[in-house]
Amino acid sequence: MTIQIYGPEGAIAPDSAELAATPMELSGLRLVVLDNGKPNAALVMERLATYLGHRAGTELAFVAKKGPGSRSANAAIPCAPDVFDRVVAAADLVLTGTADCGSCTAYSVYDAVQLERTGLPCVVVTTTMFEAVARTMARDFGMPNLRILVLPHPLGGTAPDRLDAWAQAALDDLEALFSPVEGPRSIEDRAADGLR
Amino acid sequence: MEPVVAHELLNVEDDSPESVFALYEARGWGDGLPLVPPTPSRVDAMLAHANGDPDEPLVILQPRAGVVTRRVVAINCVLAGCAPEVFPVVLSAIRALAEPEVNLRGVNATTHPVATMVVVHGEAVTRCGFNAGAGAFGPGNRANATVGRAVRLILLHVAGAYPGTGDASTQGQPAKYSFCVAENLSASPWGSYAVSRGVDAASAVTVHCGEGPHNVHDMEALGDPKLILGKLASAMTSLGMNNAPISQGQYFVALGPEHAQSLADAGLTREDIASYLYEHARMPARVFRRHFEELAWDGWMKICDDDVSLPMTGHPDNIRTFVVGGPGKHSCVVPSWGMTRSATLPITG
DSSP states (O other): OOEEEEOSOOOBOOOOOOOOOOOSOOTTOEEEEEEOOOTTHHHHHHHHHHHHHHHHOOEEEEEEESSGGGSOOOTTSOOOHHHHHHHHHHOSEEEEEEEOSHHHHHHHHHHHHHHHHTTOOEEEEEEGGGHHHHHHHHHHTTOTTOEEEEEOSOOTTOOHHHHHHHHHHTHHHHHHHTOTTTOOOOTTTTGGGOOO | OOOOOOOOEEEESOSOHHHHHHHHHHHTOSOSSOOOOOOHHHHHHHHTTSOSOTTOOOEEETTTTEEEOHHHHHHHHHHHTOOGGGHHHHHHHHHHHTSGGGOHHHHHHOSSOOEEEEEEEEHHHHHTTOOOSTTTTSSSOHHHHHHHHHHHHHHHHTSOOOBTTTBOOSSOOGGGTOOEEEOOGGGOTTOOHHHHTTOOSSEEEEEEEEOOOEEEEOOOTTOOHHHHHHHHHHHHOOTTSTTTTBTTOOEEEEEOHHHHHHHHHTTOOHHHHHHHHHHHSEEEHHHHHHHOSSOBOOHHHHTSOTTSEEESSSOGGGEEEEEOOOSSSEEEEEOBOSSOOOEEEEOOO
16 A cells, blocks of 8 residues: 655755856956865965966966965865955955865865855866765755866875876866856756766 | 745655665665655654654754754654654754754765764663663664664755765765764763763753774773773874864763773862873874874964974863773773864753
């Protein structure tokens, strides 16, 4: 006899928000790198910022560790409020990460969502092995079309010249994420990756 | 928050474990073990053990932003095989996990194998039939097994801690299936842990997010309680633990009754034990610095010279003791994930 049972998940209450408006022109915009202290995060994001500057005319304003006073970085908690305010005051664009573990992906995505809410376009740098986690978190945090740049894995323990090559190879994707034409792909477009 | 009324009801062929398991597995639900069908009547029986609106939003669990209601907790308690009387224990453990200092978003998402240890205190232990004695961390008791399992099912289903997406744990660990134990109050020389933390309720629950238990075996052959503490300190001193680079991380020291009594007979209080372990679980600053690029340390630790012997945690109060278990000369240490703090709440419906 057919019976009825409950599903186990219940409702969700994501704090949904729209992406910040994407600039029509990148030239002259100030880009800030928000570093969570993961191994090679600052290195690879600084290379990305530098190459984007060469190509599109953006200016790397500064690299800031996300801990209080930028004296340290802890990837497993949100960006310190003073650093967040400093980034918002100085940046036109933000590059943050790296989202190449679990809690650091959760909080890189969390920080990016908060920055987008202030009107700042923000790209999260993740790796192939943590893309699914990053996109799940983006959906969970109410911004499923968050700008996510995917690099090879792993970043920690990879030689600088190889990271440099990865940064150069990712430049088209990075430019597209900050572009109003290409934009980031939606979660639906990435459905084949096995996301729930 | 507005009341939540939408709860999905699904048709299933019959009440058999096979039918329910097949349906849940097809949806990606469950922990891999057989499930008790959460029929409305079973869920209502669970809800009868709590007060308040079943659909009142209570807390939000991250990362999924899942809304916790009494009903969704009750559904997962049924799935886990809980007896209805433990429902308020699970509900209170979930409220505790939603406390901001627990940092559940990070706990669930991390690659670390962190599991959520639930410790039950007070009269609920005997009333609900928890095992606080021999083998308390292990199998053989419905309350311990199913409360821990229900908490994990809620983390999966409501918090979204699905392996590979919402839970990035590299290897996972067995304690992620179920990790619940009860404090052995009658064997504790220092009274209730919950009361020592200022929660003076008839029953309470503590959650601590960390590793599985690390055993500490001291036979007391020499009759010197310092040797118990020495072995505990040794078990706490490891560069592989997140306590090493994160000074706010706590340790839970679960003392077996015999070790606890020996330490109490030597005149030691909970605070004395914490201070001793703080003083003896140490490594040179240079060793920590050699191993970690970033150290989430208290400021005073950061400015110490390389030769200074630094503690594995930033303050003695980060070392918490409670008594659990039966006869024998074993205790254990439960290290922390690091960027999380334990929480103790009264058990309420």
